[in-house]
Amino acid sequence: MEILFILVPISIILNFAVLIFLRWAIFSNQYEKLDKEARRILE
């Protein structure tokens, strides 16, 4: 099971990558007004 000693750190790095991406997504309004595009066509 020595492979775990490589896989666990990789998973942690991936985890942080996801967090950084998510932070960008949330604070650049990707989750605001999710129905905006659907409504835009009607307005």
Add this chain to the structure above:
Amino acid sequence: MSWSFLKNTSDLSEFCENLNNDNWRVELIIEGIHCMSCVSRIENSLHKIKGLNKVNVHLTSNHTIIEWNNNLVKLPMLVEIIHKLGFKAFLSGGDKQLISEQLKSKQMLWNWSVSLICFFQIMMFSMPSYLSGENGLDHNLKSLFDWGSFILIIPVIIFSGKIFFHNAYSGLKNKAINMDLPISLGIILMFLFSVMGTINPSNLFNGKVYYDSISMFIFLLLSSRYLDHKIKTKSWITFTNFFKKLPESSRKVKNKNFKKPRISIVGLNQIRVGDLIQVLPGETINFDGVIVHGSSHLNNMFMTGESTPEAVRIGNYLFAGGINIDGVIYYKVERLRNTSYISKIKKIIEDSQYTKPAFVKMIDKFAQPFLLAIIFLSICSYVIWSPINQQMAINAMISVLIVTCPCALYLSTPIAMSAAANKLAKKGIYIRNLSAFESLAKINLLFLDKTGTLTDSNPSIAQSYLSHSYNHSLIKKIIFQITKDSLHPFSNSLKEKFGDKSNEVELSDLKEISGKGIEAFSETYGKLKLGSAIFCGIDSNEFPSHVNLCQVHLTFDGQWVASFSFKEMLRKKVKEIVASFSRSSIESIILSGDQKDAVIDVAKRVGIKKFFWAMTPKKKHQKIIDAQKNRARVMMVGDGFNDGPALAQSDVSVAMGASPSIVQTKSDFIIISNDIYLIKFLISFSKKTLTVIRQNICWALFYNLVMIPFAFFGYIEPWIAGLGMTFSSCIVAINSYRLNQ
């Protein structure tokens, strides 16, 4: 932001509310308030100023209401004081408030996401030790997973857990204990023991780590708080966004010739009260106002929840936000944006979120000793167990801290009420005070106003008698001509019945004499009079008439031409709805200012046995006091126009009607439509709300009481305690969310 512009009274009226003479009220948002001591610092410093009448700072919302006398002190001075204390103030309701609200929401989402993602990964790392059985994991592997979890728990503590530490600390600074204190203590204890176990796996506690419990606990706690926040701000955000969608310019009409209007498109800030504005089909109405020309259908769905378009014509009141469907209309502006009807409603929604239901006030009272007892209990359990088994002692201590936290109990009432208020807002019912739900479910006596509540405001023509000496279509044309510009309810009904736009009869000297009738002059027919028998100078008994009904006559030079008798129209389904009240053992009584005959007639048709006529506002008030002395729980429904004192006196008050005056009254509920069905809905919905609240309280209490002994005697591992505690909060939140659907 420079505040000096608020020195002039004319500018003040645009942002502030004039209470009377020189007394004004403004609502500010103050940034940088963290705790009760900030609140008292602001309040105390402002109270020292002469001319300040009232200041009220809300800790959680940062909303601040200031009332001052403009003769003695100016608003910019007050704002300066706030700035000198180190806070930032800006006007509420503006874009900045929305931005700060959205930022808060994003921050919460981010904190929640961190806890979610790290929680999943930590669970992956914890799984092997769950499955390893008796012998436990290989030492190296355990060390690897523990260190991995340790790295992942750091962002959870920093981003997601911060809010609990922060709240607990600001509570302590004010010598108060809040719910976040035991939560923070639990998290810190678990984290410390986990770090010790990670560094030295062969310590006193067998290297036990709690990373899985911490992350799950924080994740679930944030979930329920995020849901709570969403429910509470939902209506508010919808309204604020709605404001942003309103057009930024209007078509201002510069002359009064509606056949050839001169139009210029101007920005909102250039419009003043009294300006004329043209609205084309498909456009949204920008200001509150009165139609002066044209007719159309309007969609007021946003406010009234009613999707069927409403017909409007000259004299009708328009609300900002309504959408014009077919005709071109011209209206006179009566109120600008920030004093408009819809902005008042928005404020009512906002304020209602900060009223505390009676149950929460009660919990607040007991919270301090209860939370102290929890901390004491958890220390006790450690002291009792530590001689026997160290690991068990720690488990018991942490579990007691977490499991007994009354989060669910604290959420139970407000979250259900907020969800219910959202649902009501969708139907056009707005609540001013959340605790009104509690009283509403208990009422047994219902006082109804007659006009506007049970009956339409405009009476219908029961019968018309036309003289045979004149051409009938001519009579109709004349009647339409005479009543065209009158706003009297009878005129409205006549206009509706004889609506004819062809303009053949020339009339001059048109004059309305209030309370009597209208007179005019025509070349061919002489002096025309439309009104009561006395006004027309005829004896009503000589002409066809209907007993007990109001009559209007038309004469040409004193010669009888036509008579009309009017009957009050019951609103749709009134009878069934009143019957349903008595089925749910609520007695209905009519309180009307009208004359005996009219009240008796309506009461008979509706099926209400008890009624009072010729009631002045004072008498109405007295009737309610009398009923309350007989231990009745009174609900009063009125238009808020002349029953203000009665509304204020009753246990639950509902102001109903599509008139701008209803938002001024201090009633508990405001219904912006004339549909009496909504009263029935309101009563049954409040019962449903109360059921949900009871379920929430029962569940939360049951859970806390059952879990305490188990935790105390060490039967519950911290992760079960965390799961149970947060799970019960989530159940409460989800159960309440049902009301929103």
